[in-house]
Amino acid sequence: MKSYLIAPSILSADLARLGEDVENVLKAGADVIHFDVMDNHYVPNLTFGPAVCKALRDYGITAPIDVHLMVKPVDRLIPDFAKAGADYITFHPEASEHIDRSLQLIRNSGCKAGLVFNPATSLSYLDYVMDKIDVILLMSVNPGFGGQSFIPATMQKLQEARRRIDESGFDIRLEVDGGVKINNIAEIAAAGADMFVAGSAIFDQPDYRKVINEMRQELTKVQK
Numbered sequence: 001m002k003s004y005l006i007a008p009s010i011l012s013a014d015l016a017r018l019g020e021d022v023e024n025v026l027k028a029g030a031d032v033i034h035f036d037v038m039d040n041h042y043v044p045n046l047t048f049g050p051a052v053c054k055a056l057r058d059y060g061i062t063a064p065i066d067v068h069l070m071v072k073p074v075d076r077l078i079p080d081f082a083k084a085g086a087d088y089i090t091f092h093p094e095a096s097e098h099i100d101r102s103l104q105l106i107r108n109s110g111c112k113a114g115l116v117f118n119p120a121t122s123l124s125y126l127d128y129v130m131d132k133i134d135v136i137l138l139m140s141v142n143p144g145f146g147g148q149s150f151i152p153a154t155m156q157k158l159q160e161a162r163r164r165i166d167e168s169g170f171d172i173r174l175e176v177d178g179g180v181k182i183n184n185i186a187e188i189a190a191a192g193a194d195m196f197v198a199g200s201a202i203f204d205q206p207d208y209r210k211v212i213n214e215m216r217q218e219l220t221k222v223q224k
């Protein structure tokens with residue numbers, strides 16, 4: 001398995017001082033910035049678009065930006081986010097009319113591509129696209145809001161996704177998003193995840209470094 005990546009979700013950041021807060025969380029040891037795009041259509045909430053992604057790049061943020069599209073339709077925004085500085089772009093397969101086309105559009109734009117699975121979405125969407133994806137993102141909450149509780153059935157689904165990745169032989173990350181905390185990250189990693197989105201667990205605490213260090217400490221307990 002690959003090295004672990006910790007990806008704070010800016011959904012819980014201080015939006016009035018976003019550039020500074022993102023800089024601080026990176027200085028505190030974060031690996032990737034998770035960027036939640038919500039459209040008040042696919043999910044009942046509204047967040048940020050490509051202009052905010054570009055603003056982070058213009059501010060000087062050089063860390064990978066992981067764009068989680070919770071939008072429908074999907075394709076129109078892909079080139080805009082690629083131009084705005086995204087590194088990863090993931091989308092929900094049921095929100096795309098043509099999954100294979102959306103994945104190709106992401107890779108052809110120079111980004112890493114991924115599919116996102118809601119808690120009740122079947123992993124069978126992976127059946128014919130394992131060679132076209134760089135990341136599988138399992139939602140461990142229903143999408144739309146930060147600060148929700150981790151849904152326990154995700155553990156079994158992570159094991160299934162890990163089995164699919166290992167059997168495929170492709171170089172694919174297994175990301176988990178929603179309710180990830182210091183007290184469950186080791187169990188989540190043991191189930192197969194190697195990339196951890198954490199919004200409220202990090203940004204709701206005064207000392208980001210302490211939380212990230214404690215998460216990394218927990219991850220050292222996991223047998224790979």
Ligand SMILES: O=C(CO)[C@H](O)[C@H](O)COP(=O)(O)O
Pocket residue numbers: 009011012034036068141142143144145146147148177178179180197198199200201
């Ligand atoms: O995609 C998301 C919600 O749809 C967020 O990335 C996720 O909820 C992170 O927040 P938290 O760690 O507080 O659960």
Ligand SMILES: [Fe+2]
Pocket residue numbers: 009034035036068177197
């Ligand atoms: Fe997310």
